[in-house]
Amino acid sequence: MKHDIGIIRPPMRDADVTLRGGSAGAADLARIRKGLLTLHTLELMAANIYRCQIGSGRTELDRALVAAMCNEMTHHQDFQVKLYEHGWRPSPFRWAYWIVGWCLGTFSRLRGPKAILKTGVWVETKAVHHYSELLGRIPWDPETRAVIEKDQADEYGHIERWKGMLRDA
Numbered sequence: 793m794k795h796d797i798g799i800i801r802p803p804m805r806d807a808d809v810t811l812r813g814g815s816a817g818a819a820d821l822a823r824i825r826k827g828l829l830t831l832h833t834l835e836l837m838a839a840n841i842y843r844c845q846i847g848s849g850r851t852e853l854d855r856a857l858v859a860a861m862c863n864e865m866t867h868h869q870d871f872q873v874k875l876y877e878h879g880w881r882p883s884p885f886r887w888a889y890w891i892v893g894w895c896l897g898t899f900s901r902l903r904g905p906k907a908i909l910k911t912g913v914w915v916e917t918k919a920v921h922h923y924s925e926l927l928g929r930i931p932w933d934p935e936t937r938a939v940i941e942k943d944q945a946d947e948y949g950h951i952e953r954w955k956g957m958l959r960d961a
């Protein structure tokens with residue numbers, strides 16, 4: 793695999809923050825903006841799902857959920873940085889995704905470990921398809937594309953982890 797998904801929060805240097813979008817045309821910029829807004833809000837939802845799924849049992853599942861939450865917070869941060877690098881702001885309606893994440897996370901936790909794992913597989917499978925679609929049709933700059941590809945690799949890793957834990961459950 794090209795990406796090390798064992799790194800859940802890759803290092804970032806001051807010089808990695810760059811003002812972007814200067815050379816892109818208006819139509820491409822509109823597509824890039826829409827794609828970043830989508831990714832930013834969906835990652836907010838993902839971080840909230842895992843945050844609300846963490847229990848107090850101090851089990852291996854709880855540990856894995858904390859790691860997944862941290863990883864999704866990194867993804868959310870990645871796209872927030874990319875939005876502001878382009879001179880844009882996050883969606884003012886992202887609170888709706890926060891609420892959806894809270895509902896999915898809380899209600900799956902109440903239904904038990906298998907529901908937690910099945911919700912994870914379902915959400916992450918949707919996420920990797922979304923990522924593939926956005927990678928395929930939007931003309932990302934190379935650094936932004938690399939970030940999206942790493943984050944998609946992380947989502948594949950989440951699917952594998954939850955599927956493995958479901959098999960053992």
Ligand SMILES: [Fe+2]
Nearest residue numbers: 835838864867
């Ligand atoms: Fe993510």
Ligand SMILES: [Fe+2]
Nearest residue numbers: 916946947950
């Ligand atoms: Fe994920």
